[in-house]
Amino acid sequence: MTNTTPRPLSGIRVIGLEQYMSGPYCTMLLADAGAEVIKIERPGSGDPRRAIPPFVEKDGVKKAGGYLSYNRNKKSLALNLRSDKGREILRQLAAQSDVVVENLRPGAADKMGLNYDNLKTVNPRLIYAMISGFGRLPGYQSDYARRPAFDIVAEAMSGVMDLVGFADKPPTYTLYGMADVYSGLVAAYGVMQALFMRERTGQGQMVDVSMLDNMLALNERMVTLYSVTGHAPQRGKLEHLWPRGAFQCQDGYVALNVPDDIIWQRIAQTVGRPDLVDDPRSATGTARAQNADFLQPILENWMADKTRAEVVDALNAAGVPTAPVYTATDVFADAHFRNRSGLLEG
Known part of the structure; x- marks a missing residue:
């Protein structure tokens, strides 16, 4: 038609x-x-x-x-x-x-x-x-x-x-x-x-x-940071927020971002570490960025025996926007893109 x-x-x-x-x-x-x-x-x-x-x-x-x-x-x-x-x-x-x-x-x-x-x-x-x-x-x-x-x-x-x-x-x-x-x-x-x-x-x-x-x-974040502080951001290093990036699960990776302490509180409670909400090493975004080497293994250990779907479901249910890191195969297998007409059959 x-x-x-x-x-x-x-x-x-x-x-x-x-x-x-x-x-x-x-x-x-x-x-x-x-x-x-x-x-x-x-x-x-x-x-x-x-x-x-x-x-x-x-x-x-x-x-x-x-x-x-x-x-x-x-x-x-x-x-x-x-x-x-x-x-x-x-x-x-x-x-x-x-x-x-x-x-x-x-x-x-x-x-x-x-x-x-x-x-x-x-x-x-x-x-x-x-x-x-x-x-x-x-x-x-x-x-x-x-x-x-x-x-x-x-x-x-x-x-x-x-x-x-x-x-x-x-x-x-x-x-x-x-x-x-x-x-x-x-x-x-x-x-x-x-x-x-x-x-x-x-x-x-x-x-x-x-x-x-x-x-x-x-690249507005770089422009703002340099304009306000005179400081240039560094490649591969977060200075005022953490976590942000890809984290390994049993069957691949998930991506998440924690822009504020409210989201961090939800993550800490979900992974069974409510003590990290007030811990000086993780209470603020700047502290978390400075202590990423201490915090990263905690998140990775919690995810290690879980699939991407299990991690995504648990964190999204807690109000933490999380997604699987898709390959091209994953993208084409997900019905979402066809429901949205983002991918059409040839």
């Missing part, structure tokens, strides 16, 4: 001058909301992610899984933007569209005459969202504005990478593509605001999205 429920962006046309992840993720979200998305691709090769494994093959057609992940519900148009004819077709499309989302290498759209200043002359109502590593809004550019960037660049320079891992190991990355995906989400949010504003003013506008800005915003 076809779903005929109206969607918020039905009737909105989006042009995707996009590649890899951040731009495609943004336009995919807009397509999910009902927009008509026309993805512009290079003749012959298309988006570079079409050639990146893993691949899935069906009915004799081989496609890249990563490409499929970020490009559902779109139309695709092969267009040579290095030719005069290709650029003219793009300008004609822009004149009949509502939004352009662009995440080409900084300077590429300028060189081709396809930036916001050029395209708004053919469509003053056009919203132009540009995603880059360091931001390109005139008046807010740094010396990095023309640098190319992948997700790991934004993770590294935002301080996020410095905080991931353990004190005796090098900095490490988070989820692959997190800065791209999050920036695509932020860009979609900016486009929605610009569309709403256009209803009031009748005018389009530029939306500038910086991957580095976005990752710094996610």
